[in-house]
Amino acid sequence: RVWVHVDIKHMMAFIEQEANEKAEEIDAKAEEEFNIEKGRLVQTQRLKIMEYYEKKEKQIEQQKKIQMSNLMNQARLKVLKARDDMISELLNEARQRLANLAKDPAKYSGLLDGLVLQGFYQLLEPKVTVRCRKQDVQLVQVSNLLICVCVRVCESVLIVNYKYCNTSLSGIELYNADGKIKVSNTLESRLDLMAQQMMPEVRVALFGANPNRKFMD
Incomplete structure (x- = not known):
């Protein structure tokens, strides 16, 4: 009876040890998979964030180009208007001289x-x-x-x-x-x-x- 009791205790200790090792193995694998998945998610989000800001940067750059183009067009129109005004003044002066000639x-x-x-x-x-x-x-x-x-x-x-x-x-x-x-x-x-x-x-x-x-x- 003593022998049987000792044998059962050894068997239970072996099973418990094997279970602990298996649990540790599962924990280690789970931790590894967790770290891998976490790294993948972090990398994915990092890429998304980079893409988002790259897109925003391009939009801002495009808006700058549009604004610059609009400003240049406005400046060009102002220059053209100033030139047309100057020519109109010259023509008006010529008309006045003709009017004086008619007198x-x-x-x-x-x-x-x-x-x-x-x-x-x-x-x-x-x-x-x-x-x-x-x-x-x-x-x-x-x-x-x-x-x-x-x-x-x-x-x-x-x-x-x-x-x-x-x-x-x-x-x-x-x-x-x-x-x-x-x-x-x-x-x-x-x-x-x-x-x-x-x-x-x-x-x-x-x-x-x-x-x-x-x-x-």
Whole structure:
């Protein structure tokens, strides 16, 4: 009986030891798997955080580029507007000088002669209507150049209307008999035509050549 009792105790001690070792092995494996999984999760979250901030950084950089582009466009528009304002001031000054020229009878009479002559040569019609300012009717009628042009260019010239449609503009307008062909030789129209033709040269003279312009015609 004593022997049996000792044998059972040894067996129980062996089983308990084996169980403890197995438990320790399970604990160690579980700890290892836990550490692996924890490392994997940490690495995954770390990558996610890095991706998040990289994305945010790109968004911020893109926003900076957009804001910079908007600021540059606004600055460019302000420069263009300032240039247009300067050109408008020059044209207004030229208009004022033309208005002053129209107040000088001697100079204005000679100018009207040239405008009438050019208008007749442009129309080359046997009957022409000349429209002018009311105060310019006498200058147009008594112009020796007008009489000369009537004889040389046209068989006959019929001036049927001296009331100009816009009395604020100096110069003349000429029409053929049915009014379908018009030559505008007002000082305003001549200034606009000259400004349109010379605008590229004016811009270069005022602001320098445009480095982005590839073609000069």
